[in-house]
Amino acid sequence: MNSQKPTVRNPPPLFRAKKTRAKPVDREGLEQASLMREVAVRYPAAAKLIYHVPNGGHRHKLVALKLKEQGVKAGVPDLVLPMARGGHFGLYIEFKAKPPFDAAVSPSQDAYIQALLEQGYLAIVCRGAIDAIEAIRAYLLQPQTRAAA
Template sequence: MLYPTHQSESVTQICLFRWAKFMEGQYPELELMYHIPNEGKRSRSAGARMKQEGLKPGVPDVCLPVPRSDYHGLYIEMKVDRNKPTENQKHWLGALKRQGYFTAVCYGWEAASKVILQYLGGRP
């Protein structure tokens, strides 16, 4: 496994969404892909408010709500360097998989783009 070390997770996701925008001509459904902003440092009060609004730790970073093959949609947890999924992230990935979603952990935007193309091609 290659672990990109030159980019932060934020930069990696920016690259992924730039790639997706470029690929929308070939795959219009990429317009529906979105980032779930669960990470980040917040004040105690902002964190409490966001939890009341429905924020849940461990939800994957990226969602493509487009059915393919036997799956309802795709969720991707983005990682950089040698970071591993947390226990909350593992829980969410497993729970979503049991509900009929394809899930993946991707190290770098290039890996995520390959998973997305395979998914959209019906070969996850």
């Protein structure tokens, strides 16, 4: 007879504890939402017209392909205010979170801003809601641009 004891192995755990990673905070999105609330309070006429261009974010490859076919372009600024002021046809804002959470302006964003400037739009980069609300205020204080007859 064999007097050796059988080797007992620890069974593999049924459920492994997953390492949880803190979800990233969308600081830019939160600040932009704050900006939109402030615009609604301070400038109701502008609030009716200003809109966000939802170009960013992670998407499934097929969804991204469909959106690109439908006209989504890299570099288009985040906010558009189609009110003509100060000789410009409208205001485009590339919105970044305030420092130290701001991101760099990408080459495609910079190129799009330059193209908009060449077409007679005011296109700017704002870092944070305070910077953006001040830019909108300054823009709206300019005289309305009138089309020549």
